[in-house]
Amino acid sequence: MEYLQSYHCLLCYLLLALRDPALCAKEITVSPAKPVVKVGDAVTLICETTCSQGKPHWMKLDESDVTQNTTKNRSYLHIAAVHPNHEGKYTCTAEKCRKQKKETIQLRVYSFPVPxxxxxxxxxxxxxxxxxxxxxxxxxxxxxxxxxxxxxxxxxxxxxxxxxxxxxxxxxxxxxxxxxxxxxxxxxxxxxxxxxxxxxxxxxxxxxxxxxxxxxxxxxxxxSTAMSPEQTETQTSEPVSTEGKGQAVEASSSTTTAMVALGSTVGFLSILCFLVHLIKRSKRKSPSSGPENHPDGC
The missing domain is CATH 2.60.40.10 (Immunoglobulins)
Structure with a gap:
């Protein structure tokens, strides 16, 4: 008997739905049904009603940066940049619908950067x-x-x-x-x-x-092996400095040799002059050999 009553109710419901589909249709729908939005992204929630005289609208919102735009049978809720404070439940209602008068969804917010x-x-x-x-x-x-x-x-x-x-x-x-x-x-x-x-x-x-x-x-x-230009310049300048010193030493040696040779020449000339002087002096002291002193009278 209970089974017959269940089948009878189901048959009545089907007949009623065929006669007036609006009675069985969902009068308020919201999309997306389960919104999950990344921090900083934008999102638009859409509420739509099939009620002929109902005008949907989102219930009072605390966030000042949330905007709402409503037409005859739709209401758009827009958030330009989602942040954690926007997370929560959002409810849309249509007062003149006969059966369903509101629909609520849960907005989820997340942040997930690249590792x-x-x-x-x-x-x-x-x-x-x-x-x-x-x-x-x-x-x-x-x-x-x-x-x-x-x-x-x-x-x-x-x-x-x-x-x-x-x-x-x-x-x-x-x-x-x-x-x-x-x-x-x-x-x-x-x-x-x-x-x-x-x-x-x-x-x-x-x-x-x-x-x-x-x-x-x-x-x-x-x-590990490269050298800076300053290091290269320093290394190439050292041989130049050494060569200059070598030239100075060589010039000094040549000067010393020339001075020694000059000294030897001067000494030799001095000795020679002294000998000449002695010879001349000895000639002056020798007796005169004139005619008055010659025995032969020459």
Whole structure:
């Protein structure tokens, strides 16, 4: 008997719907039904009614930067730049509808930047241990949402996670790997995922590491062997200075030799003059050999 009553009610409802479809139709609809918007982006919520005499409008809003534009059967709610204060429930109503008079939706807001990869130390040395960090800054999401990260190098790496949030629920996430080791150029990749209900957002980053001391690293070889122009100029100027000193020494030696030779010549001439003087003097002292003294009277 109960089954017959159920089938009878269902048949009556179907007949009523065929006679007047508006009685079974949803009189107020809002789109998107589950809006999820990134911080800083714009969003427009649309409320539409099928009531012939109903005029939809969004209920009183506290945010001054939210604008509303209403036509005969539609109302547009526009937010130019979404921020966390816009998160919450929004209700649209149409007073003259016979059945449904309002519709409420939940606006979700999130912030999910691109991750940043870095190493500790900043410039890894070939053959020395280092760590890789994947950092997300200013992440915003709901309490029941999840953030996941995959740090990989040939395979997934084990990481340690740290989180720091401010009063506005913006959080910084950091994942650090265990000690790594390398001797040649290599790549690391960080893939982060944010899940908000049925929605999922993914951001990726890649880091190429060049090790100091790597024989194949041209940059390191150039940096270790290159000289500045000042250094080159200093080195080329030293032989010039040495050559000048050599010339001065050589000139000094030549002068000394010339002076010695001149001194020897002067000495020889002095001795020669002295001998000539002695000869002349001896001739003056010898007796005269004139005719008056000659025995023969010559």
């Amino acid at each position: 940043v990869l870095s190493t500790v130390p900043e410039n890894p040395v070939s053959g020395q241990p280092f760590k890789v960090k994947c950092t997300l800054t200013n992440v915003y999401h709901g309490d029941y949402d999840t953030v996941e990260m995959l740090l990989s190098h040939l395979e997934r790496l084990e990481t340690e996670h740290s989180k720091n949030c401010n009063d506005d629920r913006f959080c910084d996430h950091t994942w650090s790997s265990k000690n790594q080791m390398g001797t040649s150029k290599t790549d690391y990749q960080c893939e982060t995922n944010l899940t908000i209900g049925p929605n999922s957002f993914t951001e990726k980053a890649r880091l190429a590491i060049h090790f100091q001391g790597d024989a194949g690293d041209d940059y390191n070889d150039t940096r």
